[in-house]
Amino acid sequence: MFGRKKTLDEDLASQAPAPRPGAKNRPTPKRREQEAANKRPLIITDRKAARGKDKVARREAMAKQRAGMMAGDDRYLPVRDKGPRRRFIRDSVDARWNIGEFILPVMLLVLLISFVGADWATLVVFVLVYGLILVAIIDALLMWLRTKKKIIAKFGQAEKGDAFYAVMRAFQMRRTRMPKPAVERGQHPS
Missing domain, CATH: 1.20.58 (Methane Monooxygenase Hydroxylase; Chain G, domain 1)
Known part of the structure; x- marks a missing residue:
């Protein structure tokens, strides 16, 4: 007697709100999920792979600096x-x-x-x-x-x-x- 009609509730639930321009249009993620997605180890567990990546990055930077120095580009020259x-x-x-x-x-x-x-x-x-x-x-x-x-x-x-x-x-x-x-x-x- 004092209850709602179940058919009306089901109809309202099946209708998703229309996306609004400029709005987020998605639910806010849980804090726990965001922290888990952004979590990275401070110390890399695979030291050999990290050393390899670092070595390659240093080699590329040194090659770029050397090429700039050979060309005489002031940005790559030593202070002297x-x-x-x-x-x-x-x-x-x-x-x-x-x-x-x-x-x-x-x-x-x-x-x-x-x-x-x-x-x-x-x-x-x-x-x-x-x-x-x-x-x-x-x-x-x-x-x-x-x-x-x-x-x-x-x-x-x-x-x-x-x-x-x-x-x-x-x-x-x-x-x-x-x-x-x-x-x-x-x-x-x-």
Whole structure:
């Protein structure tokens, strides 16, 4: 007598509400379900797989950084190589023939001559080594003085460490310089 009609309740239950635009249109998930879905272990149980993934990620990052550095992209350069002043110094050094870049090949030749063991070989080694080092130092000094004038004209002043940077780059063989030379020999920067 005071009860509801069961047919009316069943009819209302079978009708799903129409989706409304802009509404969530789904039930809110239980907190327990959300926490279970977001739960990840702090310490990975499969250490070998984690080490492999980490190794691959580091290798890719290093390859990307190396490629950027080889191209001379400022974003990937170390702090000592960044900036327009350092780019200008690199280009000035790379645009000329430096005697210092021939020291390593000559030292290998001197090493071979020193195995001869004759007195004349010792004299040749002495003259080659110390003569080449002296000439390379004078060449590097003259190169720095010319480059310093250009730096002062372009940037206003030379900073501490610029001379060391230029001389160390001049003493490296051209193929082993990092970042790679961006200019050809004779193509001096302006």
